[in-house]
Amino acid sequence: MSDVHPIPREFIGSGPLSGTVKVPGDKSISHRSLMFSALAVGHSQVSGLLEGEDVLSTAAALRAMGARIERGDDGIWHIDGVGVGSLLQPTTPLDMGNSGTSARLLMGLVASHAIDTIFIGDDSLSKRPMGRVSVPLSQIGAQFSGTNGDYLPMTVKGVIGAAPIQYRLPIASAQVKSAMMLAALNISGVSEIIEPIATRDHSERMLRGFGADLKVEQDEDGTRHIFVRGEAELKPQNIDVPGDPSSAAFPVVAALITPGSEVRVTNVGMNPTRTGIYKMLIEMGADLTFVNEREVGGEPVADIIAKYSSLSGIDVPPEIAPSMIDEFPIFFVAASMAKGRTMTSGLDELRVKESDRLALMAAGLAAIGARVKEVEDGLIIDGSDGEALAGGAMINSALDHRIAMSFAVAGQNCLNPVAVDDISPIATSFPTFEKMMEELANG
Incomplete structure (x- = not known):
């Protein structure tokens, strides 16, 4: 990635998201x-x-x-x-x-x-x-x-x-x-x-x-x-290979925070050691339905139907972190638009991922108008109660694909465009991400 020319991109919502999509393999x-x-x-x-x-x-x-x-x-x-x-x-x-x-x-x-x-x-x-x-x-x-x-x-x-x-x-x-x-x-x-x-x-x-x-x-x-x-x-x-539940979290959260949206993500891996984010989103009040449940190659699989929801802040227990460790960046986006406070802890691992995801998400969310406090092992976020955030900032993705995609999704519910400094790292895990978001925007 170091020799790839940066590709900046602006993201802004254009109305409800709808459709059926399939995410890349796990x-x-x-x-x-x-x-x-x-x-x-x-x-x-x-x-x-x-x-x-x-x-x-x-x-x-x-x-x-x-x-x-x-x-x-x-x-x-x-x-x-x-x-x-x-x-x-x-x-x-x-x-x-x-x-x-x-x-x-x-x-x-x-x-x-x-x-x-x-x-x-x-x-x-x-x-x-x-x-x-x-x-x-x-x-x-x-x-x-x-x-x-x-x-x-x-x-x-x-x-x-x-x-x-x-x-x-x-x-x-x-x-x-x-x-x-x-x-x-x-x-x-x-x-x-x-x-x-x-x-x-x-x-x-x-x-x-x-x-x-x-x-x-x-x-x-x-x-x-x-x-x-x-x-x-x-x-x-x-x-x-079933669809990646980490990748599926991006269109799911995009639907939850974008008024009027309903999105179906097919063939998603539902291994119980990987579904922490969906459990936490449901606890926040997310309208998620799991259908067509089955087993493929020893792994549980289902389709996820996500509808726009009024989310409420929660305290995330640290023991659930291993089952959603890669999904916290997009979870923080959901929390920033929920009603009330979301508290997370026990997330030291996020500081040694592709980037220091705690620091980058705290800085990026604050830049687009969210109320967020970074602590040693987590973030404390006071949500916007569903109201659109200000947006209008350039986000440093630090060559981290999940940071880039998280702020692309955040742009769906911002008053001004959210710019990501480089979307090229997205290709490491979700090469069809931009095309998928465009298809959902076009219904």
């Missing part, structure tokens, strides 16, 4: 479907893959390590895997682009293979810390040498013959959990990853589908123990 599942297919022996197929830049970075890295990955003319992706333990030494650095998921999960993959490589990324990713995975992975003998110790570019040297892992996550992070699970796949014996606070469980669900020997036990206090038997033999699969 980003988390898309990443994992490629990785696990590359580790299976044989031919896997993936339909509905998110073809954003983040996922394409994962595909390119796996190709560099020996997997054959091609997109068919029908949109179905074909992966011929090399098997656990058989990844090849890449001949050039692995470019992660803007994708923290690619970087952290693939570091876990490389850590237990005989691979010595360099991870690089764009300006934004190079400011994100990698210690959360490099420190625990160092315990199995893998070696990490990064810029200023903790940042990309980072040299990673994997290790063969490591002892099984027993690791307790100090923070709630599906990326860290998945990185450790990926490393465990090529370690002889049973590794245990202990998760005090449950996070999205796509890795567990999908690995079972690929035939991994994986068990999950839960204590009375909710602590999860994930046991992975290494030297796994994964079997190829056909995967249908």
